[in-house]
Amino acid sequence: MDYGLTQEQQILRTAAREFLEAECPTSLVREVEGSSEGHSPDLWRKISGLGWLGISLPEQYGGTGGSLTDQTVLFEEIGRALTPGPLLVSSVLAAHIVLNAGSDRQKDSLLPGIITGDLVLTLARGEKLETASADGGLTLSGESPFVPHSGLADRIICATRPAIGAWPDTTLVIVDSQDERMTKTPMESIANYPQYLLEFDDVTISGDSVLGVIAEGQWALDLAVQRATVIQCAETLGRAQKVLEMVVEYANNRVAFGRPIGTFQAVQHRCADLRVAVDGGRMLTYQAAWKLDQGLLAGDEVSMAKAQTGSMSRMATEAGHSIFAGISFTVEHDMQLYSARAKIAESNLGDTGYHLDRLAI
Numbered sequence: 326m327d328y329g330l331t332q333e334q335q336i337l338r339t340a341a342r343e344f345l346e347a348e349c350p351t352s353l354v355r356e357v358e359g360s361s362e363g364h365s366p367d368l369w370r371k372i373s374g375l376g377w378l379g380i381s382l383p384e385q386y387g388g389t390g391g392s393l394t395d396q397t398v399l400f401e402e403i404g405r406a407l408t409p410g411p412l413l414v415s416s417v418l419a420a421h422i423v424l425n426a427g428s429d430r431q432k433d434s435l436l437p438g439i440i441t442g443d444l445v446l447t448l449a450r451g452e453k454l455e456t457a458s459a460d461g462g463l464t465l466s467g468e469s470p471f472v473p474h475s476g477l478a479d480r481i482i483c484a485t486r487p488a489i490g491a492w493p494d495t496t497l498v499i500v501d502s503q504d505e506r507m508t509k510t511p512m513e514s515i516a517n518y519p520q521y522l523l524e525f526d527d528v529t530i531s532g533d534s535v536l537g538v539i540a541e542g543q544w545a546l547d548l549a550v551q552r553a554t555v556i557q558c559a560e561t562l563g564r565a566q567k568v569l570e571m572v573v574e575y576a577n578n579r580v581a582f583g584r585p586i587g588t589f590q591a592v593q594h595r596c597a598d599l600r601v602a603v604d605g606g607r608m609l610t611y612q613a614a615w616k617l618d619q620g621l622l623a624g625d626e627v628s629m630a631k632a633q634t635g636s637m638s639r640m641a642t643e644a645g646h647s648i649f650a651g652i653s654f655t656v657e658h659d660m661q662l663y664s665a666r667a668k669i670a671e672s673n674l675g676d677t678g679y680h681l682d683r684l685a686i
Contacts, residue, residue: 326615328608334398341399344375345406351659357409358662361511362477363519364410372408373442378416381552382424386436393552397559397614404563404670407662411445411474413560418553419446419482426497426537426545435480447475449523450484450546456496456530457487463530463539465498468522475509475521478502482536483525484546497542499534500525516665551627552617554674558610561634561670565603565641568663572596572648586648595644602637609633628680635677638667 330338348368357365372378381396382388396417403412420439423432423446438444449469456463465483475481481500500507506529510522537545573596576587586592609630616623642664646653653660671677 326612328611330398334395337395338398338402341377341402342405344371345402345408349406349408351407351662354407354409354662358517360517361519363474363517364477368408369410369442372410372412373440376440378412378420378442379436379440381417382420382436382440386432387440388436392614392618393555394611394614394618396556397611400556400559401563401566404560405567407564407666411447411477413553413556414447414473415439415445415478417556418448418549421549421552422448422482422497422545423536425548426542428537430533431499431536438479444480445474445478446480446482447473447478448482448484449475452486454483454485454525455487456485456498459529462532463496463498463535465500465525465528465530468524470512470522471520472523473518473520475502475523476511476519481507481523484542487540494540495543495546496539497536497546498530499536500528500530504528515668516662518669550674551623554627554631555610555613555617557670557674558606558613558630558634561638561667562603562606562610564663564667564670565599565606565634565637568641568645568660569596569599569603571660572599572645576648592648595648599637599640599644602633602640606630606634606637625684628675628683631675632677632680632684635671635680638671642667 348371353365353368357363376389377399379386379388380391380399381393384390416439420436423435427435435444435446439446449472451467451469453467454465454469455467456465465485469483472481479502481502483498483500485496485498487496506526508524512520512522514520536542573587576592576596577585579586609626613623613626613630616626645660645663649658649660652658655661
């Protein structure tokens with residue numbers, strides 16, 4: 326594979342960075358962090374107007390038909406700017422579940438709205454979500470914690486397991502976020518990240534609300550999760566790259582003992598180690614994206630990328646707080662914005678330990 330970006334991807338990266346530097350300063354990130362939804366409607370409208378929500382979705386639904394690598398380039402910049410909102414869960418994870426498993430009618434109904442930003446979807450999954458047959462249809466019961474942006478979502482895709490004695494595989498169903506038999510409870514989280522505990526009390530699922538075939542949804546979920554994991558790695562890369570640039574600039578300008586602290590070998594080693602980690606994470610992330618673009622099996626490459634970017638994000642956090650020192654632990658300093666989101670991202674879609682264990686099996 327060629328690790329170099331195409332001319333179009335370079336233009337995309339430059340345009341995205343310029344847009345986000347102007348429209349998503351850290352002041353906006355702080356403002357959104359203080360809100361209950363974790364979302365800026367104005368920024369969301371501008372992002373959807375640029376076509377970013379459909380960058381990897383087919384043109385027939387209003388997307389641009391780009392590759393996963395194109396989307397990876399874009400989400401590096403989204404991560405770099407700490408861009409808030411349900412971009413990952415709606416336009417990547419949920420959208421590709423619909424694309425993989427949905428019927429033609431479901432795709433026509435859902436994907437155009439996701440691409441324009443008028444429709445937000447999220448994903449709920451967990452061992453306590455069960456579907457059972459009832460009166461020719463299905464009912465959904467149980468609970469799912471840590472569901473991101475479900476307070477904002479219009480629809481919720483639920484990855485359910487069968488009730489005892491029923492089907493052997495995952496069933497994917499869609500639930501309206503306003504269903505009276507579902508309750509949402511906000512959960513405490515780092516950086517006020519919007520996540521909820523969802524509880525379902527025999528929610529009726531019509532045949533039109535089943536994505537694909539009953540008990541045959543795991544493959545569609547797995548493919549979408551792989552793509553979303555690569556994009557999560559890209560976001561993490563963008564944040565770590567920005568932290569690296571911040572600490573190098575600070576080390577070159579901060580004077581202690583009559584000289585810039587960047588001249589001290591211990592500080593240089595911190596910066597150099599982080600640079601190596603970032604470059605390694607980028608190589609693995611783009612390798613995973615390329616293999617998925619080629620239609621090749623990429624489970625190991627995705628796990629290697631997620632494990633590397635997870636450890637890299639911890640290294641970036643430690644280096645940033647060490648070099649900036651005490652001031653970086655205050656809420657007024659931008660470093661804590663990056664470290665909080667690094668922790669959230671590391672846990673999302675499997676943490677470092679999970680992916681290392683997966684590689685070892």
